[in-house]
Amino acid sequence: MRQWAILRAVPRHPRRVDAPTIHSLLAHRGIEVTLRTVQRDLNALATTFPLDFDQSKPQGWCWRRGAGQLEVPSMDVHAALTFNLVEQYMQNLLPRSTLSHMSPWFDAAQGVAVSQASTITKWRDKLRVIPHTLNKIPAPINPSVQATIYNGLLEERQIRVTYRAITTGKEAKTYSVHPIGLVVMEQVVYLVCTVKDYQDARFLAVHRIDAAQQLEQDAIKPANFDMDEFILREFGIRLGEAPLNLVLRIRGVLAKYLAETPVAIDQTMTPVDAEWTRVEVKVPDTIQLRSWLRSLGPDAVVEAPGPLRQEMTHESQALVNLYAEQT
Amino acid sequence: MRQWAILRAVPRHPRRVDAPTIHSLLAHRGIEVTLRTVQRDLNALATTFPLDFDQSKPQGWCWRRGAGQLEVPSMDVHAALTFNLVEQYMQNLLPRSTLSHMSPWFDAAQGVAVSQASTITKWRDKLRVIPHTLNKIPAPINPSVQATIYNGLLEERQIRVTYRAITTGKEAKTYSVHPIGLVVMEQVVYLVCTVKDYQDARFLAVHRIDAAQQLEQDAIKPANFDMDEFILREFGIRLGEAPLNLVLRIRGVLAKYLAETPVAIDQTMTPVDAEWTRVEVKVPDTIQLRSWLRSLGPDAVVEAPGPLRQEMTHESQALVNLYAEQT
DNA sequence: ATATAAACGACAAAATGGGTCGCTTAAACC
DNA sequence: GGTTTAAGCGACCCATTTTGTCGTTTATAT
Numbered sequence: 001m002r003q004w005a006i007l008r009a010v011p012r013h014p015r016r017v018d019a020p021t022i023h024s025l026l027a028h029r030g031i032e033v034t035l036r037t038v039q040r041d042l043n044a045l046a047t048t049f050p051l052d053f054d055q056s057k058p059q060g061w062c063w064r065r066g067a068g069q070l071e072v073p074s075m076d077v078h079a080a081l082t083f084n085l086v087e088q089y090m091q092n093l094l095p096r097s098t099l100s101h102m103s104p105w106f107d108a109a110q111g112v113a114v115s116q117a118s119t120i121t122k123w124r125d126k127l128r129v130i131p132h133t134l135n136k137i138p139a140p141i142n143p144s145v146q147a148t149i150y151n152g153l154l155e156e157r158q159i160r161v162t163y164r165a166i167t168t169g170k171e172a173k174t175y176s177v178h179p180i181g182l183v184v185m186e187q188v189v190y191l192v193c194t195v196k197d198y199q200d201a202r203f204l205a206v207h208r209i210d211a212a213q214q215l216e217q218d219a220i221k222p223a224n225f226d227m228d229e230f231i232l233r234e235f236g237i238r239l240g241e242a243p244l245n246l247v248l249r250i251r252g253v254l255a256k257y258l259a260e261t262p263v264a265i266d267q268t269m270t271p272v273d274a275e276w277t278r279v280e281v282k283v284p285d286t287i288q289l290r291s292w293l294r295s296l297g298p299d300a301v302v303e304a305p306g307p308l309r310q311e312m313t314h315e316s317q318a319l320v321n322l323y324a325e326q327t
Numbered sequence: 328m329r330q331w332a333i334l335r336a337v338p339r340h341p342r343r344v345d346a347p348t349i350h351s352l353l354a355h356r357g358i359e360v361t362l363r364t365v366q367r368d369l370n371a372l373a374t375t376f377p378l379d380f381d382q383s384k385p386q387g388w389c390w391r392r393g394a395g396q397l398e399v400p401s402m403d404v405h406a407a408l409t410f411n412l413v414e415q416y417m418q419n420l421l422p423r424s425t426l427s428h429m430s431p432w433f434d435a436a437q438g439v440a441v442s443q444a445s446t447i448t449k450w451r452d453k454l455r456v457i458p459h460t461l462n463k464i465p466a467p468i469n470p471s472v473q474a475t476i477y478n479g480l481l482e483e484r485q486i487r488v489t490y491r492a493i494t495t496g497k498e499a500k501t502y503s504v505h506p507i508g509l510v511v512m513e514q515v516v517y518l519v520c521t522v523k524d525y526q527d528a529r530f531l532a533v534h535r536i537d538a539a540q541q542l543e544q545d546a547i548k549p550a551n552f553d554m555d556e557f558i559l560r561e562f563g564i565r566l567g568e569a570p571l572n573l574v575l576r577i578r579g580v581l582a583k584y585l586a587e588t589p590v591a592i593d594q595t596m597t598p599v600d601a602e603w604t605r606v607e608v609k610v611p612d613t614i615q616l617r618s619w620l621r622s623l624g625p626d627a628v629v630e631a632p633g634p635l636r637q638e639m640t641h642e643s644q645a646l647v648n649l650y651a652e653q654t
Numbered sequence: 655a656t657a658t659a660a661a662c663g664a665c666a667a668a669a670t671g672g673g674t675c676g677c678t679t680a681a682a683c684c
Numbered sequence: 685g686g687t688t689t690a691a692g693c694g695a696c697c698c699a700t701t702t703t704g705t706c707g708t709t710t711a712t713a714t
């Protein structure tokens with residue numbers, strides 16, 4: 001039991017912890033033993049587990065870099081299968097530096113034997129995830145900047161950041177921010193925060209932060225801040241306040257797909273004729289809805305509400321005009 | 328050490344393992360002890376860990392249902408943050424029954440204290456993932472059918488399935504299949520397999536499989552089967568053989584976004600005038616490309632290659648015609 | 655009904671664990 | 685640069701625990 005507690009107290013590679021710290025930590029949990037015993041335990045555990053310590057005087061103990069994840073209960077094949085799917089899914093949806101924190105588990109999932117005795121078939125041979133969007137390349141994030149940002153966010157401390165605004169020509173500025181939250185949209189990670197002493201929240205793309213340094217001062221969250229409200233307002237998601245009663249005319253395989261994965265639970269579908277099917281569904285009025293409707297091309301026609309139909313009509317006419325121009 | 332091995336040998340709830348099995352398993356790993364010792368260990372461990380056994384004679388041991396994931400090294404805050412992001416991301420991308428296999432880890436991530444002493448701030452307050460597509464509802468999958476399918480796939484055994492084809496009117500048919508792989512596309516899970524003794528691979532939507540039963544016979548994978556080739560061909564992904572040298576004219580915020588998350592590493596962007604920017608990039612000729620181009624609406628015009636421009640021109644004209652019709 | 659195998663209690667010998675102490679060594683501080 | 689402080693480590697020994705053995709009980713299978 002004590003050894004179990006010690007194992008869990010030892011952190012992964014870059015971070016380190018020394019024996020006296022573990023000793024007091026154990027005492028805090030009601031496990032009263034001599035420091036000597038803790039030292040003995042650490043040495044004993046190091047013979048079986050990939051633990052390392054540095055040569056400084058209070059020896060800093062850590063799990064060897066690249067040490068695998070040991071879990072109880074151990075990962076079963078179905079969990080491993082799911083981890084493998086998620087790994088493929090996430091590949092281009094989060095920046096490498098963030099996703100890398102999960103690699104111990106992804107590696108563990110890879111290592112789970114597919115079947116007891118059979119061939120050493122690789123998971124990759126059996127599993128594929130087809131990306132639903134065009135695979136864009138996430139902007140790289142400086143790992144140390146990311147670490148500082150995430151720490152400041154979680155410990156609720158102010159951070160001094162050097163930010164390179166997207167508006168061209170402007171050079172990077174340095175100021176302190178109060179981190180509030182993290183928002184991921186379209187493969188980009190944004191830090192939601194207030195700047196200096198202003199009360200209004202802003203968002204900064206983390207990959208455009210060139211340098212970051214955690215400050216001593218606590219971060220102050222503006223009163224009555226509502227993250228969801230902020231997102232809908234500032235990220236240009238919500239276009240209308242009320243949900244739309246969308247009526248759509250669709251054709252082809254799209255009807256089949258939509259029958260299988262409905263847009264919402266109240267979705268109803270009624271055949272119009274041999275070619276077309278009418279879909280009625282209540283959906284929030286968002287930018288994603290527009291993107292989706294556009295992406296369907298000439299297989300979907302908005303019938304109602306009127307304003308949305310108008311909008312789509314104008315858009316398609318605008319597109320035709322653009323294509324009519326000589327290049 | 329022996330107890331550690333025993334803990335890892337005990338599976339999660341529905342599955343069970345008995346003491347003699349563990350005993351022989353330990354012997355296999357060079358740990359030679361009496362069966363009695365194993366029994367004693369199990370009882371001892373059950374006082375500290377949430378282990379349960381049933382009342383049948385060879386006692387079946389398992390981790391109590393809902394037992395948390397215990398890991399060494401324990402999950403640090405950055406890993407927990409990433410797990411929370413991924414959980415939000417995956418929410419509607421995989422069916423519940425599949426994703427639920429990861430819930431022990433998602434729960435563990437939730438449980439990681441955000442900061443040492445500070446407030447018990449919930450992760451949810453700080454993290455948000457904005458879905459990039461319209462959030463459709465994944466078709467529910469019968470968990471026991473899913474378990475059988477996944478098992479058959481991993482153990483490479485034939486499966487007798489009752490499949491409800493999407494073509495209306497046809498009733499469900501039952502036949503045996505040789506599972507080859509799993510493909511996830513647009514929130515739907517497909518089983519790639521060959522049917523009966525035919526050599527050509529097909530794909531079945533897992534949520535349309537009403538019943539499944541694992542058979543004794545080994546599954547036979549067709550010679551020279553190439554999963555990637557199969558996907559490109561059968562899922563209608565690849566439209567042209569060669570990659571396209573896409574030339575695109577874009578405007579507005581899109582130019583900024585595309586500069587940050589390029590479509591491919593060789594992407595070049597050159598301003599045309601105050602409004603437009605020209606993007607050149609080599610991309611595979613896929614259905615996703617079309618969807619993406621369409622989703623951009625009148626903010627993007629394809630300039631080359633010619634055939635694609637033609638295609639887009641015709642599509643937009645067709646859409647205008649559709650909207651011009653009286654409802 | 656009988657045979658088989660697993661679980662369990664009891665006991666004793668063996669092994670190991672852990673506190674104490676003193677020595678050594680490396681930081682830290684004046 | 686010397687001194688202080690604290691951590692690591694080897695050694696010793698007693699108490700506790702561990703584990704093999706064996707006999708009994710109980711449930712499952714034949």
